[in-house]
Amino acid sequence: MAISSTALEMISSASLSPTEHLLLNHFVERAVDPDLAAQYLVSRVSRETGAGVKVEACLRSFKQDLRNLASKVTTFDPIPEHLDTLVRRRDGPSCCMTTKLKEGGSFGAVESAYIIPPSMIKNLTDEDSSILEAFLSPQGVRQLKLLVESGDPLRNLWCLSPSIHKAFRQGHVEIRTKASRMAGLGYSPEECSLEKHKDQVYRQIHCRRVGVALTAKYILEQLYPEKASGLFYADGTKVGRTVGMFKMSTEDPTLSLPSSFLIEVHYRFANALHLFSIEEKIALGWPKQRKAKNPGFPNLSGMFYYLSRLIPLSLRMRLYLFLWPIGNRIWGSPGPTWGPSWIQRLPFNLMIKECIRAPQSEPNALRLVKRYTTIPAPRIVDVGEHKGKTYLVMTLLPGQPLSEVAHLMSYAERDQFADDLADCVAQMRTIPNQTGYRFANTLGGPVVDHRIPDGQGGPFNSEADFNNHLTSHLGCTPDEILDGLSMRQDHRSFFTHADFFGLNLLVDRGRLSGIVDWECAGYMPEYWEYIKAKRAAHCSPVLEAIFARTFGSEYTKEWEIERKLWRLTPFGV
Structure with a gap:
């Protein structure tokens, strides 16, 4: 067995938190x-356990040392004025990621920033150096010190917007050259030696290298x-995508571009820094529990509910739609960011949804869930139409x-959540099918999914008809494309939520607190909930x-x- 497999097995078998497992795995897997x-x-764990220390204590001691080392990457070192002038001349008036200015726009503040702060190298302890050599390799550490301490300082500098600089320094974003992302490449020791001793030759060679x-x-x-x-480029444009691409260029061979090796070093630390910040958040505990205020209690929500009963449904619909933009201004839109939103939180602990694909089946699903189960699902407040659209108003x-x-x-909370979800699935399966069809929506209409x-x-x-419909868009039956696999035709029909998407399952203080979005609910083959999850x-x-524990292995085929x-x-x- 390779030593890396031995280490990963040692980590996984230790009684640690999920984040601790990820951090320690990261140290091994993202190492050079x-x-x-x-x-x-x-070797470190073996040495310490030989002295009577438990494995978990050894690993946590190492984790703390790794944290001390990683924190040195976050240090903000001031930039000497002459270097600040040079890097701004190279990167222009904007941050290095902003190449075009929107018409009528202007560049905001930018900050010159070190990729790897020089103080990190100066303040390394003996333990830091040992961990760094294990993580980057001895050759990599020599290369790092050479570039930071005696190389061209512009190779370790760039201009960033304040928000991106902060996120980069704290490890919440990773930046890599496109080539290194594809191949994980850095600079060779020969190139570093060339940079140290033959700067002019170095620049001439690298200026002929497209992409470097x-x-x-x-x-x-x-x-x-x-x-x-809250990430913004220097021109005020919001960083909207998870992955973004940009390029830097220079026509002046004396103004070197940032070192891909130093960027790669930061990349290797970024994930650990991000995980340490998550660990800090976990240590703060869950936010204070918010008690849902349902109609029926003597509070503002209850007063609104009872007063609204005094006016006709058509006027209530107008009132809810009047509250829609108010809710959007207060809480924003919980709907998709790539298109129009069909759901909105309203004042008085209400939610409103435009029922587009299942205008009557979804409200009926909520009625069935309330009648036959104790599943934490929204309770219907109103269902009505306005200008040809159906709206469902429900409790938050x-x-x-x-x-x-x-x-x-x-891990214990994840297991409990999975068990709670399994109980909800079992309860849903007790809801009787009175539609007259084997597979249908809750009212006996077409399946919506x-x-x-x-x-x-x-x-x-x-089920044969259902199976054939699954491949109808391919112009063939399932048997023609499944290469010997056959679809059963004797599955039981059960009431199914059919959309256990992560946004539709709610967690409050580590426990399942709600299941929302019942648009796709209906009577489906018994395996459908599992494969959709x-x-x-x-x-x-x-x-x-979580879903493996919820459903087991019954439907692997x-x-x-x-x-x-x-x-x-x-x-x-």
Whole structure:
């Protein structure tokens, strides 16, 4: 077994928090030489456990030393005036990421910033140096010191907007050259030696290199979870994408571009810095519990509810729509950022939703859930029409979306959440099907689901018809494309939420506090809840682990078939 595998197994078997596991795994996996980092960690733990210290205590001691080292990357070192002048001359009046000015706009303040603060090298302790050599390799540390202490200082400088500079320094964004992101490449020791002893030759060589000195392309990535907010370029443009690209260029061979090696060093520390900030947030504990104020209690929400009953439904709809922009100004839009929002929080602890695809089925789903279960779902306040559109007004549930806080949950909280969700699934399966169809929405109409062709189909009286509809957009039956896999036709029909997306599951102080967005609810094959949840958890190991505990392994064959169908329609159907 490779030493890196031994180290990762040692980490995973230790009784640590999820964030601690991620931090320690990061040290091994993001090291220049994972085996070298693993050897250091295994040797250190072996030495300390030999003295009677528990493995967990050894790993936490190392984590603290790693934190001390990483914190040196966040240090703000003042830039000498002559270097500040040079870097601003090279990068222009804007930050290095802003190349074009919007018409009528103006550049805001920019800050010259070190990529790696020189004080980091000056203040290294013996323990820091040992960890740094394990993480970057001895050769990498020599290269780092050479570039920071005696290389061209412009290689370690650039201009950034204040917000991006702060996020970069704290590790909330990663910046890499496009080439290093693709290949993980830095500068060789020979290039560093050339920079130290033959500056003029160095500049001439690198100015002939497209993508290194004359022009270099960079990629900025915002780290998840806890995506940085309030990031702006120097021209005032908001950083809207998780991944952004920009390029730098210089026509003056005496003004070197930033070193890709130094950018790579910062990249290797960024994830650890980000995780340490998450660990600090976890240490603060969950926010104070907010009690949902439902109509029926002597409070402002209750007063609004009872007074609103005194006016006709049509006027109540006008009142809710009048409150919509007020709610948007107070709380913003919880809907998608890429298009119009169909849902909005309102004053008086209410939510309003424009029911577009299932105008009557979704309210009926909430009625069924209230009648037959104790599932924490919104309670209906009003359903009405205005100008041909149907609106559902319901109570606000406490909590935050699972996708936004899952990383803050302990292993015990994740297990409890999965068990609570499993109980909700079991309760949903007790809701009787009185539609007259095997698979249909809650009123016996067409199934509404993002997963199926055209977003709807049916209702269906047989699973064979349902299966055929799943591949109808491909012009063939499932058997023709599944390469020997066959879809069962005898699954039971159960009431299904069908959209356990991370935004639709609410968490309050580590517990399941609500399930929202019942638009796709209906009677579906028993495996449907599972495969829809698995699709929603794609690329999220935390959500995948939660759903694995919720559903078990009963429907692994159905998931294998779904993955095959998914590959044929990777962007949906």
